[in-house]
Amino acid sequence: MPHRERGGWSQWSEWSLCSRTCDGGVSRQLRTCASPAGCRGEPVRYKICNMQVKVTCIQERGGWSQWSEWSLCSRTCDGGLSRQLTTCASPASCRGEPTRYKICNMQERGGWSQWSEWSLCSRTCDGGVSRQLRTCASPAGCMGEPVRCKICNMQERGGWSQWSEWSLCSRTCDGGVSRQLRTCASPAGCRGEPVRYKICNMQPCRGNVSLLEDDIWREQQCSAHDNTPYGGELFHWRAHRDDAEPCALTCRGTPHHSGQSPDAVRTVG
Template identity: 25%
Template sequence: MLSKVKAVHLLGTLLAIISLSQVCHTIITQADAKALKHHMLDTLAFIHPSNKTNFVKFCLHRHFCSHKSFAPRPGYFHWRDGTSKAEQEGFWQTYTCVLKSDIKLCPIDGQWSLWVEWSACSAACQGVGNRTRTRQCNNPLPANHGLGCFGRSVDIEVCSGKCNNSALANGLKEAEEHLEEVHKAMPQLRIECLIGHCTYNTLKKFLKPFMRDKYWSHLICYKYKRACPVDGGWSAWGAWSECTVACGNGYLYRQRACTSPSPVNGGQTCPGQAYQKKSCVAKKCSHITGREKAVFSEWSKFSPCSVSCGTYGSQVTRRSCLLKGKCLVRGETVANLIISKPCFQGACPRKGGWSDWSEWTDCSAVCGEGRKTRLRMCADPYPSGGEGCLGPEVETSDCNRSQPASQNKTTPVTKAACSSNSSQEKGGNCDASLG
């Protein structure tokens, strides 16, 4: 930094130089003269503090200095430590505009424009993504070796995807239906997680591993109205492509996308294929002349079975006439030849169903309090390619025996026997019931 005395001295020298320039060169306004003075004072900050006074006396009063006046050796002017190449260029441009008293030659540093509006969030409904905004270094643009703008031109921040009302409503409805189905089979899970508060680990007591994530995401959606899973939906199929060949057997293609809507927050992806192809027979065969053998196309691949499961269907292969009216079979003109064969895709998938509960087992206690058990099986029907059964396979209940069990039903049981047996069981003394 210049001291106050040195600054005043330099200011006076600059004013004298600018006044002399007005006489020798061009008359400039008082405002321009003031601007030139401030430009030069600002740019002197790039010279090493020990060289500033000498530079003003020598280069602004007696001689015209050049880049060669600066060098990292004794007897030369030195730049302030850390001065960049761009700052040095700006210094010499300012020096030139001051000597010539031409404000139009002075460097113009760039300044930022205002930020534009934020872009839309990159995330889908209730997802986490980013949004951006930009600004430009054009207010004004840097010119005459002026410095560029400092700082970033792009700003990025985290954002949450907005949901349209229908997407959120669909997510809540789907979550409610799934929770109702699970809680119907496992009422205790409803008590612990929907009515009360549970953690993900709580689910290990009730649900198989492949069911936990879906239940948890639907619970968060329905209970807290956030991060609702949205299952993906297919867009409409695109148009079929042209046949891949001009003459003979080829293929047609079409596509669709899982974007209507896109799956978010653990929602299921779209079932089925995103890509389809089918065979085609192109008949632009005018280049085939005379009795060229290949008036029929090649046999196509067999079509898919006409039924998906459960019963017999058929599938066909065909070859088509490429030259209309010239395909003869046993003396007759034909357009196509077709072969059909039966097909069977197997039994249809079915969801498993519970059998009836078995009878309760005998109480585990000989006398007093114990436990009893009953079972059921996922066999009515057995699952076949479909989902298994929801809920427990084993159910237990408390029971109480006021009399000890007898191995020989014809032998009466005495008080002593019950008392003796009950002393080994949790239930305690059963004498009172034997009166």
């Protein structure tokens, strides 16, 4: 019993004997399907064989006529056969075959059109989909898909500007903070933060830091948040020393809000 491929087709048979011994004949292979309604493809395929020219044909009484025109292909796609005929004035004396074949119409059944241009992206940002389409002359007979897609416009919505240069470090030693800023053309639609920080100047300071230097540093840290909304409002932030925690960096917003700086707690000296 022949082995079966996925989908129900058996293995292809051996190639049959060539229909002619020279001048081009046809050989074929067959396969069978356990479930004809569920098998794609054809149960037979052909190849041309014995293409060598026959030089020993003897044309005696009458001889062969000229070959006819090639017949219409037996199939419009997926490979068919066309044939030519000749006749002999005295069949008993003509050597060779009165028929010869060639394979024709090897294009796939249905015939997909060319792919269309890519469509406009479905979204202007945050990732959308663009697609291409093609049509089939015979939808039931075309293999493959009529549509293909690609992802497009992956940039974040709102349109952040480029990050600014890093600001000067807030301290010259013992670790300070530098920041970068960016702006958004549509604040309601931008994801992410408009500011980012990095630690800088981590080398130890020599000697104690003066109270004046520390006050200047504290004011710089707090005023950096003047343009950052807090609870939907903007405030002017000033440094505030808390007697209970004199080393903590506390910022007080005019008129009444206060909060911790992103740089957390600083110590004097």
